[in-house]
Amino acid sequence: MSMNTQGRPTGVGTTGTSASGSALLPDEPLLFEIGDTEHSGVDLPDVTLSADRLGGFGRKSKLDLAGLTEPEAMRHYVRLSRLNHSIDSGMYPLGSCTMKHNPRLNEKMARLPGFADIHPLQPVSTVQGALELMNQLSHWLMTLTNTAAVALSPKAGAHGELLGMMAIKAAQDAAGQSHRKIVLVPESAHGTNPATAAFLGYSVKPIPARTDGTVDVQAVKDALSPEVAAIMLTNPNTCGLFEPQVIEIAKAVHDAGAFFYCDGANFNAIMGVVRPGDLGIDAMHINLHKTFSTPHGGGGPGAGPVVLSAALAPFAPVPFVRQGSNGLELVEHVEAEALGRVTAFHGQMGMYVRALTYMLSHGADGLAQAAQDAVLNANYVKARLEHVFSVPFPDYPTMHEALFDDSFLKGTDVSTLDFAKALIDEGFHPMTMYFPLVVHGAMLIEPTESESKQTLDHFCDVMAELATEAKSGNAERFTSAPMKAPRRRLDETRAARLPILKWEMPVETPKAAE
Numbered sequence: 331m332s333m334n335t336q337g338r339p340t341g342v343g344t345t346g347t348s349a350s351g352s353a354l355l356p357d358e359p360l361l362f363e364i365g366d367t368e369h370s371g372v373d374l375p376d377v378t379l380s381a382d383r384l385g386g387f388g389r390k391s392k393l394d395l396a397g398l399t400e401p402e403a404m405r406h407y408v409r410l411s412r413l414n415h416s417i418d419s420g421m422y423p424l425g426s427c428t429m430k431h432n433p434r435l436n437e438k439m440a441r442l443p444g445f446a447d448i449h450p451l452q453p454v455s456t457v458q459g460a461l462e463l464m465n466q467l468s469h470w471l472m473t474l475t476n477t478a479a480v481a482l483s484p485k486a487g488a489h490g491e492l493l494g495m496m497a498i499k500a501a502q503d504a505a506g507q508s509h510r511k512i513v514l515v516p517e518s519a520h521g522t523n524p525a526t527a528a529f530l531g532y533s534v535k536p537i538p539a540r541t542d543g544t545v546d547v548q549a550v551k552d553a554l555s556p557e558v559a560a561i562m563l564t565n566p567n568t569c570g571l572f573e574p575q576v577i578e579i580a581k582a583v584h585d586a587g588a589f590f591y592c593d594g595a596n597f598n599a600i601m602g603v604v605r606p607g608d609l610g611i612d613a614m615h616i617n618l619h620k621t622f623s624t625p626h627g628g629g630g631p632g633a634g635p636v637v638l639s640a641a642l643a644p645f646a647p648v649p650f651v652r653q654g655s656n657g658l659e660l661v662e663h664v665e666a667e668a669l670g671r672v673t674a675f676h677g678q679m680g681m682y683v684r685a686l687t688y689m690l691s692h693g694a695d696g697l698a699q700a701a702q703d704a705v706l707n708a709n710y711v712k713a714r715l716e717h718v719f720s721v722p723f724p725d726y727p728t729m730h731e732a733l734f735d736d737s738f739l740k741g742t743d744v745s746t747l748d749f750a751k752a753l754i755d756e757g758f759h760p761m762t763m764y765f766p767l768v769v770h771g772a773m774l775i776e777p778t779e780s781e782s783k784q785t786l787d788h789f790c791d792v793m794a795e796l797a798t799e800a801k802s803g804n805a806e807r808f809t810s811a812p813m814k815a816p817r818r819r820l821d822e823t824r825a826a827r828l829p830i831l832k833w834e835m836p837v838e839t840p841k842a843a844e
C-alpha cells in the first residue's frame with residue numbers, strides 16, 4: 331500500500347476497513363486519500379468541444395477534485411455521518427442548549443408538498459395555507475408569552491436578540507432617547523447577550539450575581555440611570571434558577587425609562603406555566619430549536635422568533651402576515667419603517683411547520699406538562715447526584731437544568747474538562763462545561779423532558795461512578811480520556827484558531843533511493 335504525504339495509507343476506506351480506528355468505526359480518510367485528482371470515478375468517453383460556449387471564461391486550471399465512484403463517495407459520507415453524535419443516537423445533556431427529541435410527526439408535516447415545495451416568490455394567493463400557518467404560529471407565540479407582536483423571521487436565538495435590541499434602539503431613537511448608551515447584563519448571562527449589546531454600540535455594564543445564584547436586585551437598581559437603555563436578563567437564568575424578583579426588576583427598569591429584554595432561550599422550562607409578558611418583558615427571543623423541538627443546526631436552518639410588547643410592536647421588522655380583504659397578505663413594507671427586514675424572504679418556513687406541529691400535537695395542557703417534565707427530570711438528576719457532586723446554589727430547586735461546580739474534584743488532579751472527556755468513553759455526550767462563568771468549573775446538565783427514567787438512571791449511575799472514581803484517586807482514567815473515541819484529546823484551541831478548511835494538493839517530494 332502506498333503512503334501519501336500525510337503518512338496515511340492511500341486507498342483505505344474504499345473497502346470499508348482501515349488500519350486504525352476500531353471495529354466498525356473506521357478512521358475515515360479524506361476524499362483525496364480514497365481517490366485522487368488524476369483519475370475519474372466514472373468512465374466517460376473523451377469529447378471534443380466544437381465551440382467555446384463560455385465566452386472564454388472556461389476553467390484553465392485543474393479542478394483538483396478527487397475522482398470517486400458513486401459507492402465510494404456515498405460510503406465516505408455515510409461513514410462520516412456515523413461519527414456524529416446526535417439526539418437521534420443518544421442522550422445529549424448539554425445545559426442551556428435544550429437538546430430535546432425532534433418528533434417524527436414534525437418531520438412528516440414539514441415534508442408535506444404544500445409546505446415543502448412552495449417558493450417564497452409565489453403569488454400570495456397560491457400560498458394562503460403557508461401564511462395561515464405563520465399566522466397561527468404567531469398567534470400561539472403571542473398567546474404563550476402574553477405579548478403584542480412577534481417577528482418570526484430571525485434565524486437563531488442570537489439573531490433574535492439582535493433584532494429585539496434593534497427594536498429597543500429604534501424605539502428610543504424615536505422617543506429622542508438616543509443618549510441611552512448602557513445595557514445592563516448579569517454576569518451569568520449567555521455570551522450572546524453582551525455580544526449583541528456591544529455589536530449595537532452599547533457599553534455593557536455587568537450586574538453581579540448573589541451568592542444564591544440569582545440576580546442582585548439592589549445592584550440592578552444601583553446601576554440604573556438615565557443613560558441605561560435596557561437590561562438583558564435570562565429567566566430562568568443560566569444557573570437553572572427562576573429569578574424570584576423578576577417583577578421587581580422589571581418595574582425598576584421601566585421606572586428608569588429603560589426596556590426589559592428577556593433572553594427566552596430557556597422558555598422551555600416555563601412554557602404554558604408562566605407568560606413572560608405578565609412579568610413585564612418588552613422583547614424576548616424564543617429559540618424554536620430549544621423550546622419547540624425543531625432540529626438544531628450549526629447556525630441554521632434555525633429560527634429565533636422575537637415577541638414584542640405593545641411599546642415595541644410599532645418597531646417590528648417586515649415581513650409579517652395580516653388579514654387583508656382578499657385573504658391573508660404578507661406585509662413587506664410599512665410606512666415609517668424602523669427596521670426593514672432582517673432576513674431574506676420570510677425566515678425558515680420548515681421550522682415554523684415543525685414548531686406549530688409540536689404546539690398543536692401537545693395542546694396547551696401538553697406544553698405545560700412538557701415544561702413541568704423537563705423541570706422534574708432536571709431535579710431528578712440533581713437529587714440523584716448531589717451527594718457525590720457539589721451544588722453551588724442549593725437554596726432553590728432547579729428549573730430545567732442541574733448545575734454543579736468542580737469543588738467535589740478538589741485535590742483529585744481531575745478537571746471539569748477531564749471529567750467531561752471521560753463521559754465520552756462511557757457513551758455519553760458531555761454536559762455543558764465552564765458555563766455559566768459565575769461558577770468555578772461549571773457542569774451544566776439539561777436532560778429535557780424527552781428522556782425516560784431508565785435513560786436518566788443510566789446517566790446518573792455513570793456520572794456517580796465517575797465521580798467516585800475521580801475521588802478515589804484514579805486520575806489516569808480522566809486525564810487520558812477519551813480513550814475509546816475515534817480521536818483522542820484534541821488541541822481544541824488550535825482547531826478553533828488555526829482551522830485547516832481547504833485541502834491542498836500535497837507537494838510531491840522526491841523519493842529517496844530505496
Ligand SMILES: *Cc1c(COP(=O)(O)O)cnc(C)c1O
Nearest residue numbers: 426486487488520522593595617
Ligand atoms: C442558546 C442560547 C442563546 C443563543 O441561541 P442560538 O439559537 O444558539 O443563537 C442565547 N441565550 C441563551 C441563554 C441560550 O441558551
